[in-house]
Amino acid sequence: MPAYILRRFAALIPVLLTVFTAVFLVVHLAPGSPASVILGQEATPQQITQLNSDLGLDQPLWQQYATWIGHAVTGDLGQSYFLDAPVLSTIVDHVPPTLSLALIAEIIGIGVAIPLGIIAATRRGSLLDRVILNGSLVGISVPSFLLALFLLLVFGVWLRVLPVGGYEPLSSGFFTWLSYLILPGIALGGMQAALITRMARSSVLEVLGQEYIKVAKAKGLRTRVVVLKHALRNAFLPVLTILGQGLGSLITGAVVTETIFTIPGIGTLVVNSVLHRDFPVVQGTVLFTTVIFVLVNLIVDLLYGVFDPRVKLPSKR
């Protein structure tokens, strides 16, 4: 396993290089420059040209690329044009809110969706099964921004039981931290939870039809033991895949939810830096999110072996 992990990390380098090169070209070739955004609509062409030059943006593209790569390998991701801070520390500052949000959304996904999927599978054809299935269909169909606005209105404005937006770190107190994340967590995790519910249901249904489950029942084991101990573990692999992919998407795709709930996370950072043409921040966050995706996929691959011992990691050639 250590060799496998090392090989996966080594494979990260060409992935990072490819992704970074593509993003570098796209953002630099797109129209617009940070100078025009900093100076405002009524800046003169001369001012914009001068500031772009001061920012080093008049250098040839290959030179800018080489310079950035050269610094990045030493851990220096550059300085944000707008935020007056190193890119690395900017990313680090924006990670906790997004990570917190993604965690809450995943907990909702695991804590709510999997039990619902199991219940639906074990009560297949019943009214409860139909309610859960239709509910999950609604969950998949409703866009996250609409759900976010609805939750904001009902729980934030009408009922006044939860804050309408913002973020407080964990250091402000666990319940304070949690109170700011419940609504956006539901909004963000709702669609994924719906997907996991359906996946868990179909996966458990498939496993419940296996011969060994019949043997377990015939042995007189209680239904709960049959489902949780024997069926769930085997049904969990497809769900694990979705959870892993979903976590990566949650981290990088939370921008709409972060905007509505004014959470200063990675999603907000990425969108603002793209709109502002803050090239170092765009490049740095792309690197960061690529590493996250690869790491999450690696963890999911390793967990396959944990849940199903029949799954073997590729052996050394």
Place this chain on the structure above:
Amino acid sequence: MIRWQRWVATSAAIVLAVALSGCGALAARTHSDQELHVALGAQPTTLDEQMTTAEPTKYVMRNVFETLVTTDADNKVVPMLASAITESADRTSYRFDLRRGVHFHNGAEMTSADVVASMTRWLKLSPAAKSVLGKDATFVADGPYAVVLKMKAPAVGALGVMATHKQFPAIMPAAIAQNAAPTGVTSFIGTGPYKLVEWKKDASIHLTKFDGYSARSEAPSGFAGRRDALIRDVYFDIVTDPSTQLAGLQTGKYDILASASYDTYDWLKNGKDFTVTSYNDGDVVFAFNIKNGVFDTPQKRQAVQLGVNSSDIMNVAFADKDVYDLKAGYMSVDQPDWYTNDGADTYNQGDTARAGKMLREAGYHGEPVTLLTVNDDPFQYKSAVVLQQQLKEMGVNVTLRTGDWATYSALSLDPKGYDITTAGITTVSDPTQLSYLGDSWPVYAQSPVVADAFTKIQRSADLKDARDIWVNTQKYLREDYVPVIMAGEFKGVSAANKDVHGFTTKDGPIIWNTTLGDH
């Protein structure tokens, strides 16, 4: 009833009861009355006010920095950090005696060295300053408490441009101004009633009361007079979504919306828990690419102007008549020194049939026309969509091109990037600063008539003479040259909860002299 059904019914009843009790409750502030939360719709791109014309920067930093002169409620220029202003006989220089005992946030006393360094930097960075004062203007110290502005020629708009609130001449310590990087200052030390504590990116900007502030003694009037930091801490919270802004105002999370969305104006003004104030914020104009575009002759531009229905455009862009004015003049209706409606018979005609005929007679034969706008600015985008329709009715083969701010900026600087562009032009202190009439506008071919008129305006003996020249110039611009089409003047809207007192607006929210709580 089955047990789980009973459970569901009971839960639903509880939720409904709580919901009904919660509905209609007044906003209860979620923080103390020594903390003011202002929702800002966009994050500032920089806090260096001397570098940018962006509004979020202005709204925040005018609480931190002050200027030598400013404007009162009647838009008259009055001293702020200056104690007295003396104009030379030939009007080529102004002496500013400085107030003594004014301290920066770092405790140092403001002297002429600081003012000279700040004004010199501002002169280098501001196109408006260079245009009005002249590229050779200088600020020099005359002792520790006096500064002299020296110009090569008289400029009737000199004090006006120094009192501007767009890219204003913030006074800062000399060491900061002189050592500023090309990308801007990184230390924000001013003389204002508030000082900067922290800028939490993408979250909020925190200001706190400056206990060493030296206030003027006159009664507050516009930006002039006494400024008191009556609330200890001010947070400008970055809230980009209009629904979230509104929800925050309703629930007391935010006390003030600096710039409310026009879509929410109707709801806000009819709400009994809020006060809504508006302020003249600028003009919607459509500017022609005279140098390289299809509308390269005055006749074609006159034809398009004839066909434009400004009422429809402004109505769609802003929805409520309270927040815009239909006007023909290029200056603000709030500027009686400059505003004139001369040439109004060319405004808001909406005669697309005649316009189409005129266009064909002027030599337009269906060439493709690009109408450029920015989709980050809803009113610009909406006005462009309506204009596009009107142009089509005139027989123009028009395509709408949009992008975010950065894309729009790049395309608007491209000599062949557009034939007509939308623009939101903020109020200026005199017509020679109108950016779309200046040589800094890359595709504008300045008319020799206008260039000559602007020179005469600045050299005028007094404001009355200058205005007379402007009236004739505007008539020429509207009836003959037509470099832009005026759609109308729009207002910015701020909203505050009922427990906010003393809050006023002028070119945006004014935070000093504001208090919170039951009175």
